[in-house]
Structures are given as C-alpha cells and as structure tokens.
Amino acid sequence: MFLYMSTPLFISLTFFTLVSATIHLHPLDPLNAMELTRVQTIVERSHPGSAFHYIGLAEPDKSSILSWLATSLNQSSTTPSPRQAMTIIRHHNQTHEIIVDLLTTTIIYNRVYTGFGYPSLSGEEVTMAMKLPLTYPPFVISVRKRGLKLDQVVCQPYPIGWFGVQGKREVKLACYYLEGTVNMHARPLEGISVVVDLEEMKISKYFDRVRVAVPKAEGTEYRLSQMRPSTVRATMVNRITVVQPDGPGFKIDGHIIRWANWNFHLGFDVRAGVIISLASIFDVQKQEFRRVLYKAYVSELFVPYMDPTEEWYYKTFFDAGEFGFGLCTLPLEPLRDCPANAVFIDAFYAGQDGKPLQIPNALCVFERYAGDVMWRHTEIGIPGEFIREVRPEVTLVVRMVSTVGNYDYIIDWEFKQSGSIVAKVGLSGILEVKGTAYTHTDKIKEEAFGTLLAENTLGIYHDHFLSYHIDLDIDGEANSFVKNKLVTKRVKDNSSLRKSYWTVEKVTARTESEANIKVGAEAAELVVVNPNKKTKLGNPIGYRLIPRSSPASSLLSDDDYPQIRGAFTKYDLWVTPYNNSEKWVAGLYADQSRGDDTIATWSERDREIENKDIVLWYTVGFHHVPSQEDFPVMPTLSGGFELRPTNFFEANPVLNSRVPMPVNWPNCTSPHK
Template structure:
C-alpha cells in the first residue's frame, strides 16, 4: 500500500471522482461497508486553517474526506475520516443515536414508504373512512424532531403526511389529506403509529400553474432583454480560484452547506488584503406554526437533516442565469459511495447594478457618473415543495452581500378557519404560517486573524448644555468581549450593526480597519423558548453569535441534527465563554423570512428574498471605486 502524498493544486480544491472512489475502496477494505451500508455524506475534511494559510504552490497536501455511513439493517451510523492520499482510515466512531442524534435521512429510505402505508391496517382504515383510494395517495416523509416520546428514543423515525393525486399531471400539494399522520420506523421498515385526529375535506381544485379554469395564454407585450458583453466577462478562473476587479477568492461545494467561499481578499494598492477566511450558509430551519396533533412537529433542518446540496439544479442559460456565464460542475457521492456529477451546478457571471456614484456640482461644474456592477456566484436547489437560490454578490466598492431566494410551492394543509394557523389559498386549501431561518457562518479575517467585534447603535443625545436644541445623536459602540456577551439581537430602531475590526491595523486617519455586518433585522425564531425546536435550533434564537475560531466548530446546530435532543452546536460552543476581543473570531448570523402565505403565493410562489450585507468601514482610506472609468459615450445619450 502506497503512503506517498500526492500533489494537488490546493488544500481546498474540490472533491474529485477518484477521491470518492478511493474513500469507498478504503472503507470497504477496512470492513466498514457491507450490503446494507449506505453512504450518507461524503465531503472534504478541510485542513486546519493554519495549514491552509501556510500552503505554498507545489507543497504536498494530504487529502482527507469525512464520510458518514448508515447500516440500514441496524440503524447504526458511523462517522469516519479517510485519508485518500494515505489510503487509510484516520478515525471511525459509532454515532450514539440516543445522545447525539442520527445521521441525515437518505433518499432510499423514502422510496418504500408508500408501500409501508399500503400494508398498514390503521392507515388503510383512515383512508377508507375518508373514501380515498389509497393507491392515489402520495406520501411525504418528513423529519421527526424530538418531542419526548419514549418509544422513539434511539429509533430512526420519520413522520408522513399525505396528499391525493388524481392523475400523473395533478399537483398533489393542492389536495392535502389533513388530520392524519403516520409515524414510520425506518430501520424496521414499518408503520409504527397512525394518529387520526379529525376528518377534514380534501381540497378539490387542481393546483397546476396552468390548470383550468384559471389558466391564461402567455402574454405577448414584453420585448426581449438581451445581456451582452462583446469583449467577454471581466473575471478570470484558475481551478477553483476566481479573480474579478480587486476581488480574489476560492469556491467550494459541500452537500450539507452547498456553495462555500474561501479566502476572500481585496487588492488595495497592489496588496491583497484579507476580509473573510471562509463564508457559508451552515444551517437552515423551517419551523411551522400549526400546533394541531398531526402537525406540531413540523420543523425541518434542510441541511443538517436532509443534506440539501444533493438536490442542486442543473442551471440553464436564459432561464436561471443570463449574460456571459461560466458554469461549474460539481462531483458528489451517491448513496452507494460512487461519484455523481452534477452538471452546471454553480453559475458565475457579472450584473449591471445601476449607479455606483454620481455628482453634478454647482461650483466647479463636475458632472460625473460611474455605473456599478457586481460579481454573482450562485446555485439553486429543490427540496420537496420549496426551491431555494443562494447568491453571493461582490461589489466594486468592497461590499459583500448574500441573498437567499425562496420560491416553489408552499406546504399545504386543510384550511381550518380564521382562528387557525394558516392562510386560505384556494377553496378549503390552507398554507400554514412558518419561518425560513438561515445561519451564515462567517469566519472573519479583516486584514488578518486578530479581530474584535463592536455593537454599534444610533442613540440620541439627551437635551442639555451639550445639546441645547435636542438634535444631536451619535454612534454608541459596545465591545463584545466574551462569548457570553456576544449573543445579540438586531434592533432596527437603533440602526444596529456590528463592526468587525482589526485593532492592530489602522487606515491613514488612525482608525481601526473594519467591516460592518448589516442585518435585515427580521424576527428570529418565534417558537416558545421552552419548546423542543428552540432547543434544537438554538442558533435561530439570536441574530448574532460570536465565537473564537476552532477547527471542529462547523455547524450551528451541531454535527448530527436529525433527532438530536437539542443544545448542540452554538450553545455548546459558547459554554466555554472564550474571549473574542482581539482573537480569531467567527460570526454566526441568523436571518430569514417569516411567512404568512398570501393567495398570491399560490400555486407557485413568486421569489421572496432574505439576506445581509458586509460593508467596509475604515477599511479603505477613501472610496475604493474612484478608479472606475466613465462609461463610453456611445453607451450614454444626452439631448
């Protein structure tokens, strides 16, 4: 067996098919794979930050993969790390399903659930009572959560809601069979329980976007918009490194986190100045507000429970992306541990973004306008009923923005009336109130790894000798010195932002260089603090957490979210109460949507948006976009 290290371009280079094949072969050779074993997760085990920062071109790199395995026959999960360069298993640990939760849910575990329903006398009785043909019932298996049910402890469970489908073109989401739910034991491959609360009418109106009688012919009054760049795009790509204007960064892809950005820097005076070491959306949760006996448990962690990156769309020019596009394929592992290529998974392009700066001066006759543009790197996925787009934007003035786009079809129920917890979308069709809450993990590196965080509020100055007319206000800064202090809520009434500064670096005016996190300030988790979901999604109870960097602190809800009892991830990290003043710090930012569905969201929801911005504050000596040329006169018009 060879133990020589292989050369690769960079420690953060994307996974290859050969590496996935090697990992599978090594695990099989060590007896960790049998006929009932499935590969749940295969991802790059990123080297320690110090090793990445110290890497030089041509250096040898050891490549390690983290692999989660599930033995479907026993329900046992195994957490392994494989060195594909050394062709050896580095670590292998059995997952304690009682204390630590279960590995994520597999697609293959969903495939036979409708057949389980057809074998359940209780389920068939529930359908017969409703005069529903069981063969026309579509099962929607969903993560179970943890609610103190003793018979579920240590068991691998999902809960199943059902929808009626009249024919192959019918949209099942339009016909929820509400009032009944099945609990499925995935290991024993059987229905463990059926809860039949109440008989509710199944909404009858069809829900396809072009279904009669509401369908209309496509309009013909909109003229084409063409996006052209005759001289090509302004970015350059070398492997997984992208350079655009003054920006430079690497990108990666992980089936749990999706698109990841690494080592973002901005060239200033010929020097690449670091801003962020690693940026990702590390978790999301979709908690529902319906407390009924058949729906109280609806809380989905689309990343930690489902590994949503597996459902990435292959993007299409002219539909998903427009203009001078570069696509990137992504290689992941399927549930047999074999490589699977996802074509056109990531889209890179530039967009015009209106006016960047402009002034017409009354004194010196200055008349100058510069147009803004932004670099966009994105991916889109479909998970169940919802579709999500994840977009990172880089701007010429040093701004970084993230935007989540939510669309698709709202999850439906029967409508129980105005005093219930849903909106009526069509006759008898409800859409429960819910939230989409995301956690951005921002491993900051503002001009280096020594950073501090200040909460900055706009506060009025009381009237008095120093403010006799009462008009004064100022920026009040509060240093977040320890992890116990750095669990914060946004406050839009105070224009609250958080400054990440480097106290060892100053601009020409003597100000600490920094970047400001601008939150949208929408609600955090609305569930009761004593609820199960508040314990399991504790990250979503605050807009901001600041922690000191640790290599093994990757996920805000913990490593194993599926049926974890709670308090993993950020609550465990901050229990150490480490200093975050002048340290290597990570910001965890909660943002998202609180969705009271509207009839206008049916049958397909127009895109709704959520996100945040990072803007330079004292990072530059002055506006960094002053070097932009004026637009060619042939593109401008004046009378």
C-alpha cells in the same frame, strides 16, 4: 418542506478516471468524483454494506490552510495539499464517524457516535420510505375509504423532530394526491400518520385519525405547457437579455474565481451547499490582495411550522442538517435561473452507496448589471463648470438554488467592486399547506394556524431562519466584534443652540455573551475590526454587517423542544471564536437532535472573542404569514445582508475604476425576430 431527489433523471454516475490527481488540488476543493470513489472503496472494505449519509471534505484547520497557501505562493511548484475526507455512515445500526486520508488512502479516525441525534437522511432511503405506504394494506384501505386512486398518491418524508422522548431512526410520511395536477404539495391527505423505521425500512406506526377534504386540483397547476395562455397584454413583456460582447470577465481556475478586484474559492458541500472561502480584494492603493472573508455558507435552515395539532406539531425542520442543503441543490435552468452570460458549474456528492453522483449546473456565476449606479456626483456649484461623473455598477454573482421539497431557496453571493459582499436569499416554490374543511374564512370558528389560500387549503404560519456562518478575517485572523452604538448626547452647558446630537460609542465584545444581539433593538453599527491594524489616519480597519431585510428572531418559547434544537434563532447574531469543529449551528446530528450541540451550548463557555479569530453567525429570518398570492407557487420574497468595508480602505476603492466601454446594443440581431 422538503423532498429528496427520488429520480436519477439528471444524476448520472460518473467515474472520473481522468481527473487530475489529488496532489494538484486546493486544500478547500470539494471532494471530486475520484476522491469520493476512493473514500467509498476504503470504507466499504472495512465496513461492508455501509449506508453513507455524508462524505465531504475533512477541512484542515485554518492554520494549515494558511500555511499551505503561504508555501504555495512562495514556491514555483504547488505544495501537495492536505486531503482528508470526513464520512458519516450507518453500519449495523450504528453511526460511525470515519476520516480517510486520501494521500495515504487509510482510515485515520474511526469512532462510533453514541450521542443524541442521527445523521442526515440519505436520498435513497427516503425514496424507499416514500413507496412503503402504497403497498401497506391499512394505507390502501385509507385511500380507498377516501374514494381516491392509489396510483395518484405520492408520499413525502418528514423528520419527526424531538419532543422529549428518545426516538428510533424514523421519519413520518405525509401523503398527497396528484390526480389532475403535478402540484401534489397543494393536495395533502390530512389525518393519516405513517411512521417509517428507517433501519428496518418498514412502517412501524400507522394511524388514520380523521378524514379531511382533499383540496381541489383546480388552480394548482404551474407548468407553462399546461396553462391557458393569458389573453391579455398584461402578462407579456418584451424580450430582454444581458450582452457581453467580449464574454464574461471572470476566470475560473479550478475552484478559484478571479474577477475584477476579487479572488475567492468556490466550494460545495452536500450539507451546506455553496461555500465561499478565502475571499480577498485587491487594494489598488496598497497594490496587494487583502484578506476579507475566510469562509461563509448557510450553516442551517430552520423552518418551524406553527400548528400544534397532531399531524403538524412536529414539523420543525432543519433543512441543512436533516436533508442537506447541498443535496437539495438541483440543476439550474440556463436563461431562466441565471442570465445568458452565466457560466455553470457542476457539483459532486456521494450517494447512499458512497459512489459519486453529479449535479449538473449546480452553481452559476455571472456578472450582473442591473442598471444601478456604483457611485456618482454631479457638480454645478463651480461657476462655469458642469461636472458629472457616474460609474455604473457591475457585480459578480454566484448562485445556487436548493429545492427542499416544496420550497425553493435562491442563494446568491454578490461581490461588489467597492468591496461589499452581499448575501441574498430568495424564497420561492410552493407552500406547505394543510387540508381543511373550511371553504371560506367566515366558517373558521376556532384557531386555524394559517391563512385560507384556496378552498380546503390552509397555508400554515411558519418561519424560515437561515443561519449564515461568516468567518471574516479582516487583514488577518485576529479580529474583534465592535458595536458602534449611536447614543444621544444632551448639550447641557448652553455651549450650543442645539440641545442634542448623537455620537458613536464603540463597545468591543470581550466574550461571546456580549456579542449576542437582537439586531435593531438599539441603534448600532455592527463591525468586525482588526484591532491590530489601523488606517494611516488611525481608524480601525473593519467591515460592517448591514441587514438588507428586517431581522426576525424566533417567537417560540425558550423551553419548547424545537426552540431548544434551533436555539440559534434566539438572537439574530452570535459571535464565537473560530473552532474548526463548530460548523453546524444547530448541531452535526440534527435529525432528532436535543440541542446539546448548538451554538447556544457552545457559547455557554462564554469564550473570549476580543482580538481572536472570530466567526459571526447571522440569521436571515422570515416570519411567513402566507397570503393567497403565494398559492399555488410563490413570487420570490427576498432578504439578506451586506458586508461593507468601513475604514478597510484608505479611501473609496473604486474611485479610479474605469468605465466599461459602451456596447452599441442596436447592433444586436436575433434569430427570433
């Protein structure tokens, strides 16, 4: 399910002595390498020997961001932006929350966290933990008993979850076998439980409960260099690429991206990964930029497995909170992860020692032309006229890939000129499999909790729940969430030959509990409106959320421990009032959390959300029943949603968009030809 960056292969320490001063930054810019270093220096001074589990931007409240923006716009010189860093450290076995002001270089907040749960694991401690079994005599014996080679064993750390009992800061290790493959995920050593105390950094519990056949290496390879090239025409396609003779059409100014009619801020956080902020769209009719989205990011990624047996029951992972969705962001491969016209952006985060680390090519930005049509019409109904107007669709995509151990999540944010923002996630990578004695389904006599994918290999049933934090500010902060229910009306008065029709009943959610929805349970449009503004015609100005894949809420019982922790999955959609401290839908301290800091607990207050600054939390969910096609590496499965303007504009905003000049592609030559 997850795995840390255990090697510094592409992570070079960088000390940016030449980086522009903090004073010129946008208040939403992620901490740069110099700022990270500054935080480390200050905190290390007061708390020597700290382990840094998080350093990120202590994001100013929305009001101060907005007033900074207003001031910046009104003045020729840039106003210094508020810059504070939030850090979570472990120091003397305690969790500290420290806020450092980067302008005054002082600690302005410092408290010991005494609640439930622990901070995200650091990459370094995980790397250390992984190695412990290899020198732990009982484990060495277990490996020998199985007739395996110790130098071919690799272990991976797994958070232990919470099952009703207070736990120390521990992880479990699951171990895998390489020999003959690099796909260790496909070769688990079942039956062994290794618990590591992370504070002591030693194995605290060890069981070798049962011996299970290790799946074969055969058929698990996925490296091109090691594949027997296919001998059939069937697997080769002709070369194809995207060409922009004038170069990309977007501009990157610091962390601000400007493209076509969109402006937005592109951030990065070691926990959330990519963050889209302050997205505004230019309204041609009004001749001004209008606010759409204050912020959006993946707040949590919950992946519970559905096997209650001893070595698997606890596998109920919170990839953002336990590991860091940003920490697991790995460098994108040019020409394969992103097309030829992509521009790449690096990201920075702090290692366990607090010093800055760089992820090269962490994000890419590119214009996408997939051959689709933005709008069209052919008119042949007017005698003597033949009218055909077609506008090709070119969009802008921001991409990140987070590889949480075995799984790869391709996260796209796509901006359309027509005003839509589309969030997509592609699931690829390698399944978490379980070793089994079974070699054929005929032999399965009791519940197996998964699909037999190869001999001795079960793909365990599981879910992927990505909770998107979506803070729309439609023409301002004060917004309402409206269900446009489509309701059937009977014609009862014989006024029509029709007996029925449907119409729209607008139901505004007044408080949080009224907004919780299992999407699809009833026919309804889900709209965020600005109730204080209307179009010239009087329609409420809004954006609606359209699922692009089947909603999937949790099937776990409400009282089950992982469900208590991942309670956001009870509904596909929640709406809360904006609260700068409510960032992580399953809680800030997700490791061994107990569900006391989740959206379900926040929402118990049933706060007012009508005509307030509101945040939507939408879950893109997948119930994953593995199939043999997913083995040994899984073809991408996609899901997502669209945020689409609905009476936001007075009319089609791309009505008078120009068509890009054609490119005469046969003029291209290629050195490969």
